[in-house]
Amino acid sequence: MAVRGFEVVSKYQEAGLTVPERSTHNAAGYDFKAAQDMVLPSLVNQPFLKELNIFSLGKISALLEKPEVRAALKPTLIPTGIKAYMQPGEFLQLVARSSAPIKKQIMMPNGVGIVDADYYNNEGNEGEIFFQYLNFGLEDVHIKKGERIGQGVFMPYLLADQDEASEKTTRVGGFGSTGEA
Template identity: 60%
Template sequence: MKRGFEVVSKDKEQALNLPYRSTTNAAGYDFEASKDFVLPSIWKANFLKVIWLLHHNKIVTEADLVSGSKDLKPFLVPTGIKAYMQNDEYLLLANRSSSPLKWNVILPNGVGIIDADYYNNESNEGEIYFQLINMGLRDITIKKGERIGQGIFMPYLQADGKDERAQVRKGGFGSSGM
């Protein structure tokens, strides 16, 4: 088994679809949401207040900034899927081209990287989540089974020499540091 997908243990009874290529020559495997998920709009709460204050050259307090920034964070949409691959590969997570058009949804950093050692980690079994931000004016509900992103298996190269700082993965999402 070189590379592929499995359903995580906690979702085995959920009748989830494994990621799939929608066309014969598609590079990406489409991932679906494993459950209904409400993705809040960034245009809620103090975010608009902070923009208004800045636009009108008003004083913006630290409390305004902290309160306003909480609405800008990405949310983790679960897939119920984990991926296995060779040690010199990773799974690149990307937007589907229709996601920004359909929902005004983006990945905040443009892509996600799933390392080979994320598979079956002790923290979350390697479940893949898509970090999403809703740029639309209203909250949206992503329904279970709706396609939320795509994954592309990619090889990578390493620099010469041993990286003395590299450690064995001990956890799930974000475990290699923030």
């Protein structure tokens, strides 16, 4: 019986992807790679920032309400083409590569991603894992298919005494499907 591991999602079955692997004997994290070429646009080069100056600071709230500004501030989701299976009581923690901010000026805006066990093959989602990044550098960053973009670490978790008292639902969706902010 399989306990935990990775599979390629159906969309990428013919794309030549490999499942994440650890690089060294004592590595905690499995290296995830990009499933396709991607461009992470520089936040600095966004049109709204070019308009922003010391005189417009009083108008920043109105500026942030513009749909094009809100869209520009959204992180880019990098597909991995991979899904993870695990046991109840476990999750997969997604973290950036330690070199990402220094070498590429990119960061995960959520700091750490959490992939729950029920994200895998639920009713409305196959469970593809994405890494989200913001590019705070001066230039767009080009990510190539097969480039290492992050790591995943399988972790156990504990429950609070009151956990059984709360009502739970069944996951039926994909990325961000457990509710709004």
